[in-house]
Amino acid sequence: MPIEIKINNSLNPNARYITYSPSPCQIRQTPAGSALTVKLKSKAASAGGGVAVFYANRAVGVQPTATLTVALPANGTWVDFGLAGKQGKPSVDDLDCLLIAAGGGASLTVPLMVRVRKNANTLKPRERDRFLLALAKVNSATPVPSAYQALRNMHVNAADGEEHRGPQFLPWHRTYLLDLERGLQAIDPSVAMHYWRFDQPAPKVFTRLFMGETKRLPSAADFVVLDPGNPLVGWVTDSDPGILRASHFNTKTEAAPGLPGFELLNQAGTLALGPNYPEFRGLEGTPHGAAHVSFNGWISDIATAPKDPLFFMLHSNVDRLWALWQWMNHRTNPDDPNTYTGQNRDGRRVDDTTWPWNGVITPPRPNFAPGSRLPGSPVTPTPGGKPTIRNMIDYHGSRVALPLDWLGFSYDDVPFDFNP
Amino acid sequence: MSTKEYRRKIAQSIAKARVTRARSTNSQIDDAKHLRGRVVNKKVTAKTRAEALGRLMRVEGPDVIPETALQRLEDPKESPVVRLAALRLLQHKQIFSSVAAEWRPAYLEALRRALDEPKLRSAALEILSALKDRKTQGLLLEGIRKPKQALVPVDQALRLLSSDIHADVLEVARSLANDQQSRKNKPVFLQALRILASDPTSVGRLEEVLADDSHSIDARRLAATALNHLSPESLNRMTARTVSAAKAGRKRKDALSEHIETLQSIRR
Numbered sequence: 203m204p205i206e207i208k209i210n211n212s213l214n215p216n217a218r219y220i221t222y223s224p225s226p227c228q229i230r231q232t233p234a235g236s237a238l239t240v241k242l243k244s245k246a247a248s249a250g251g252g253v254a255v256f257y258a259n260r261a262v263g264v265q266p267t268a269t270l271t272v273a274l275p276a277n278g279t280w281v282d283f284g285l286a287g288k289q290g291k292p293s294v295d296d297l298d299c300l301l302i303a304a305g306g307g308a309s310l311t312v313p314l315m316v317r318v319r320k321n322a323n324t325l326k327p328r329e330r331d332r333f334l335l336a337l338a339k340v341n342s343a344t345p346v347p348s349a350y351q352a353l354r355n356m357h358v359n360a361a362d363g364e365e366h367r368g369p370q371f372l373p374w375h376r377t378y379l380l381d382l383e384r385g386l387q388a389i390d391p392s393v394a395m396h397y398w399r400f401d402q403p404a405p406k407v408f409t410r411l412f413m414g415e416t417k418r419l420p421s422a423a424d425f426v427v428l429d430p431g432n433p434l435v436g437w438v439t440d441s442d443p444g445i446l447r448a449s450h451f452n453t454k455t456e457a458a459p460g461l462p463g464f465e466l467l468n469q470a471g472t473l474a475l476g477p478n479y480p481e482f483r484g485l486e487g488t489p490h491g492a493a494h495v496s497f498n499g500w501i502s503d504i505a506t507a508p509k510d511p512l513f514f515m516l517h518s519n520v521d522r523l524w525a526l527w528q529w530m531n532h533r534t535n536p537d538d539p540n541t542y543t544g545q546n547r548d549g550r551r552v553d554d555t556t557w558p559w560n561g562v563i564t565p566p567r568p569n570f571a572p573g574s575r576l577p578g579s580p581v582t583p584t585p586g587g588k589p590t591i592r593n594m595i596d597y598h599g600s601r602v603a604l605p606l607d608w609l610g611f612s613y614d615d616v617p618f619d620f621n622p
Numbered sequence: 623m624s625t626k627e628y629r630r631k632i633a634q635s636i637a638k639a640r641v642t643r644a645r646s647t648n649s650q651i652d653d654a655k656h657l658r659g660r661v662v663n664k665k666v667t668a669k670t671r672a673e674a675l676g677r678l679m680r681v682e683g684p685d686v687i688p689e690t691a692l693q694r695l696e697d698p699k700e701s702p703v704v705r706l707a708a709l710r711l712l713q714h715k716q717i718f719s720s721v722a723a724e725w726r727p728a729y730l731e732a733l734r735r736a737l738d739e740p741k742l743r744s745a746a747l748e749i750l751s752a753l754k755d756r757k758t759q760g761l762l763l764e765g766i767r768k769p770k771q772a773l774v775p776v777d778q779a780l781r782l783l784s785s786d787i788h789a790d791v792l793e794v795a796r797s798l799a800n801d802q803q804s805r806k807n808k809p810v811f812l813q814a815l816r817i818l819a820s821d822p823t824s825v826g827r828l829e830e831v832l833a834d835d836s837h838s839i840d841a842r843r844l845a846a847t848a849l850n851h852l853s854p855e856s857l858n859r860m861t862a863r864t865v866s867a868a869k870a871g872r873k874r875k876d877a878l879s880e881h882i883e884t885l886q887s888i889r890r
Contacts, residue, residue, distance in 0.1 A: 289625065335887070335888070338888045339888055342888050342889055366717070366718065367684065367718060367719065367720045367722070368720070420745075421706070421742075421744040421745035421748070422744045422745070422748060422778070423748055423781075430843070430877045430878075430880040430881040430884060431880055431884055432884070433884060433887070433888055435843070435847060435881050435884050435885065436847055436850050436851075436884065436885045436888050437847075438819065438847065438848075438850075438851040440820075441787070441819055441820030441851065442784060442785075442787075442816070442819065442820065443816055443819045443844060443847045443848055443851065444816065444844075444847075446781075460714075461676050461707070461710055461711055461714055462669075462672055462673045462676045462707060463672070463673040463674065463675060463676020463677040463678075463679070463680065463707075463711075464676040464677070464679055464680045464711060464714065465676075468639075469635070470632075470635035470636055470638065470639040471639045471642075471643070473632065473635075473636045473639070474636045474637075474639035474640045474643060484683075484684075486684070486717075486718040487680075487683075487684060487714075487715075487717075487718040488680070490717075490718070491714050491715075491717040491718045492714065494714075494717055495710060495713055495714040495717070498745075498748055499748075500752075502713060502748075502752075503713075503716075503749070503752040503753070504716070504717055505752065505753070506752055506785065526632070530629065530632060530633070530636070617625045617628065617629075619625070
């Protein structure tokens with residue numbers, strides 16, 4: 203009585219990556235004489251590994267369970283269930299979480315990964331090193347231009363209106379992060395787009411082994427110092443080797459400060475901007491802008507910021523704050539103006555496609571569109587190559603009333619709830 | 623901690639942050655008129671005035687042209703502390719202002735004026751260079767050719783110019799990278815090499831630097847990174863020699879061979 207399990211509705215081993223949002227899964231027995239009852243459970247493959255939980259169905263208020271008993275019909279029909287990472291128990295290594303199905307003398311163990319975006323300061327050295335190697339490979343010399351250089355070419359002054367100074371700021375950058383994350387995962391599927399929590403000291407981030415030892419200089423910039431074994435030693439953008447960054451603060455002991463009188467808002471202060479989108483998007487000034495200008499160098503200017511890979515970790519934290527705000531305020535319905543308040547301009551309405559992934563190069567869009575379509579993922583078919591702002595809002599696929607639609611990422615400290 | 627408890631804990635932290643903010647906005651501290659008066663009140667310390675300017679910029683929000691900050695930055699009689707604060711606050715506001723394009727020309731002009739003040743020069747040059755300001759590039763190049771007129775030392779000028787490499791800059795960098803005198807000035811030599819990383823015609827020079835152990839390890843590491851970018855096959859060819867020479871010379875792996883191994887691991 204062999205058992206088969208689909209993770210993310212797929213038998214493809216590359217789809218065995220789950221987040222805190224319930225992934226659509228299916229189980230069956232190959233056709234047999236009688237029905238079979240199996241119990242699903244999960245455990246870490248090794249100490250510190252990931253653990254999964256189960257959802258019997260999708261409804262507001264449904265909580266995950268540690269086990270799930272499923273009756274498998276004799277005729278081999280697939281039975282649906284939801285599988286998610288247990289909050290607080292994400293994976294460290296690839297396939298370090300086991301899904302076990304057993305009953306009636308049959309059993310199957312499926313290794314998988316609870317893959318979430320984590321606070322970069324808490325990464326284990328091996329997680330950090332996998333992240334850095336994938337990042338360096340995305341920006342490797344061949345092909346020319348690298349996938350990273352294409353991302354860099356998107357974030358320039360000529361495209362400013364697509365990306366900043368409006369309500370599209372948050373969804374545009376969510377798409378941008380997803381583009382890089384999927385590029386990283388095509389190289390190493392165990393990697394996620396980890397974040398720099400700029401409102402806390404992050405001494406492990408600003409080291410020679412990670413984002414580079416960063417000098418504290420009041421008014422000039424300098425190149426960060428890297429260990430010769432750090433994959434970022436090969437970092438080149440715009441044919442410019444190295445990473446130009448100095449700080450206005452002590453990166454070993456202090457959080458990013460922002461500016462005197464215009465300080466960087468911490469997490470609570472950011473969430474307190476307001477429960478509705480028009481107020482909350484004020485985070486573009488602080489903490490977002492305040493974090494950028496806590497440095498001298500590339501990251502302090504829009505036109506050069508993505509040349510520094512710290513940029514993406516900074517924006518992953520901005521996106522995490524948005525995700526946390528969405529969870530706290532149940533802001534997942536794109537048609538609710540308190541969730542997203544658009545403007546009557548291309549690229550800012552909720553159903554507008556997003557430049558440059560839409561390839562549009564006629565006004566008011568820029569007359570160029572670097573890169574190509576948004577990369578796909580073995581984990582989820584969404585959002586497709588030409589994402590809209592709508593696609594970026596319910597990133598966890600939390601709305602039970604709609605067909606399942608999720609983006610395949612979670613943050614380590616942002617839980618999942620079903621919403622109407 | 624359960625999800626419910628977690629939600630409650632975050633809600634408490636938000637409530638606390640709201641109370642703090644309400645206290646601040648209900649007081650005169652955050653009144654725009656009061657803050658403008660405080661910024662120009664020279665009876666209080668420059669530090670206090672700089673902080674008042676920051677608060678003013680926060681209160682004004684993204685849709686207001688930052689007139690007060692622009693005036694403070696361009697005024698040569700203003701305290702350098704206040705001018706530097708204005709410079710950084712304007713740099714910040716360029717990131718999120720909905721009307722940034724309207725005040726950008728005034729911002730550039732104020733930054734150019736700030737070059738005359740030694741305490742602001744470095745910060746202003748960083749921003750003007752990032753903005754690819756042609757006038758600034760001209761001044762930096764002129765300073766390299768005529769050191770007595772230089773705004774900053776040659777290595778800094780090269781680094782600032784590297785944000786927008788064009789023919790003039792390449793020519794200067796090639797010349798400095800080949801000049802025996804410049805070779806002795808490590809910061810200048812490194813910055814010149816960095817610029818050559820964008821120049822396919824400099825592969826030969828970079829190969830020479832990598833192969834020549836009279837150069838510093840930093841210079842050879844930089845040459846390796848540049849070659850990895852410009853001509854990976856050339857780095858492979860060089861590597862066999864360099865790494866085997868390093869292995870023959872020392873039992874322990876040195877920083878250069880480790881650096882090259884790392885570059886090659888990225889391409890595997």
